[in-house]
Amino acid sequence: MTTETLHDLRGDQPRFQGLEAGHRACQGCGQALAARLTLEAAGPDVVLANATGCLEVFTTAWPDSAWRVPWLHSLFANAASVAAGMEAALKMQGRDVKVIALAGDGGTFDIGFQALSGMLERGHNVLFVCYDNEGYMNTGVQRSSSTPHAAATTTSPAGVARIGKRHLKKDILSIVAAHHIPYAATASVAYPTDLRKKVRRAIQVDGPSFLQVHAPCPLGWGHGGELSIEVARLAVQTGLFPLIELERDVLIGAMPIRRVRGIKDYLRPQGRFRHLFADDPRAREELAHLQALADHNIEVYGLRGDRPDTLDSEGADTVHRGGRHFA
């Protein structure tokens, strides 16, 4: 196939751009890409409630806005409640518009957690998308409860007495799924087709749905912007960020990995884990710890697959959905 025909084919596939180019995200920002993909799949009949964070800041600075869909930013903690109010109003008006809440991991795992739980419990017809870059990036890379164990941030620096973040990454998906909502899933910017598919599926749910999208932040993670997709893919292939889907707290799908990569492949390109490669027994211990976490994920979600690994967006559509619980 020539470049020419490929180009034509793409041209024939109109993609709705809810988030335009020209915003102010850093080069290689995973969240910017993930938000664009989300809107591509969701289409124009949506209303967005965006929590405070990088996404909100880099997409709008008065008088500019990169959004082509109705968008409201209120506060850091209340995206889920604002979305719930929008949904209640649109329902009363009899309008068929999907409400989507967008938040970072801080606006989801931490400060927005209570509002999120309330919205899920009340069963609002809202899709909540968390762009998980594992830290408070907008305020300069501080630790959140999503920051992985042993990662260095500005508030969990590595030093003689500390090895980075002391605590584990909160398992938000399990907590969300425990609300027994119709649909909850993880996705990754490294697998755009899978991500779009999950967005479409979540949109169709009449009730609360939740997506946790792994979205590298080159600035906060300390890798080149050109490596974002590679790093995100390694998170999946090591088992550290399993791609799974749950319906009413039951696992219905997991993306299998045939050639499981060791966690060092994922950690090495990232500055936030640099201290783990020092010649230090504590560093070795933490590496072992992180490997155990990845192995645990592979085990509980049954991630080991025997088909060729999915390497890109084209392949992701053909992904075999399975996993131990599914079989």
Added chain:
Amino acid sequence: MPQALEGSQAIARAVALCQPQVVAAYPITPQTHIVEHIASLVADGRLRCELVSVESEFSAASVVLGAACAGSRAYTATASQGILLMSEVLFNISGLRVPLVMTCANRAVSAPLSIWNDQQDSMAVRDAGWIQLYCADNQEAVDTTIQAFRIAERCELPVMVCVDGFTLTHTLEPLELPSQDMVDGFLPPYRFVRALDPLAPISMGTLVGPEYFTEVRQMHHEALLAAEKEIVAAAADWSAACGRELAPLVRADGPPEARIGILTLGSVFGTLQDARERFADTPVRLLHLRSFRPFPVEALRAACQGLSELVVLERALAPGADGIVGTEVRSALMGIDGAPRVHNFAVGLGGRDVPLSIYPRLLAAIHEPHPRMGTIDIDPRYLPPKARATGETPP
């Protein structure tokens, strides 16, 4: 025809007459009865609305914000700790210029914990950019609630209707509830020009840099000042519809020759009216500051014409500073010819009863040569021994 209704029930019925499409609230004494009544109106099919029983006041305010921006009339109610928990959202709502109505069932703020009435809660958010209207009685609460929706929607500003907890919310009073036709004739259907709509997408709540920020804030300030006109117009139109006399900004009650005035906000006004009847020897003009935000400077000056002494009663404290209302009143009157001396007292904090006998003490207090802010109903027996000597003693 007047009917005897509990204040909360009357407010709930007034809200229902305004037909909000979304109501969100979280229970807190003394607001609870309002929301419970609304819930029963919804359950009985007498009010068609989404009642969102949220997990916190923070979310209650956020839900109504989202609903109003999505194009529906919305209402919430709270008090005390709930106001404080909402405070971040309250500033946000007004900054976004979202029309909303909230009842604040005024209650003290913890610590010490008190479920009883004063006005520390609404005073704590006086600079949140909301219109604040205080009600002297339950008829006023009904009338003000209905007017509030029209004011909010015309000004694109949120309105807080402040009613004293228990004193009003839990008291049975005979009052008139308007008919649905009357309300429909006064209050047009909700329309918010900036409503979020996929067919005409806009971005709301964007980041605003220093090059525009001051202007946005100034516009908010001017919108509040300009709201005075809408408050006056709403009172006039509603008065014409319901036949009741309504003072929109400041109510002045008493003889024009009176040299002494007492100004208050809320239900203490009624107490003072009763007291004046009992102690009728001195002519006294009673002032009710209905609109605290916007602060009606001109109306207040007009209402104070001819007064040489003005006692301002506070239902809240600004610890370490002068009175909240008193300071603003003093500043409004400053520089005008023959401005009265302003005496300033806090009274009835945390539900302490404001008895009729307070009245002669207030009149006696005006002889103080150097008026300063104090709490007039301190009981020195309950102060520690050292403070007893220095504490503000009743004049």
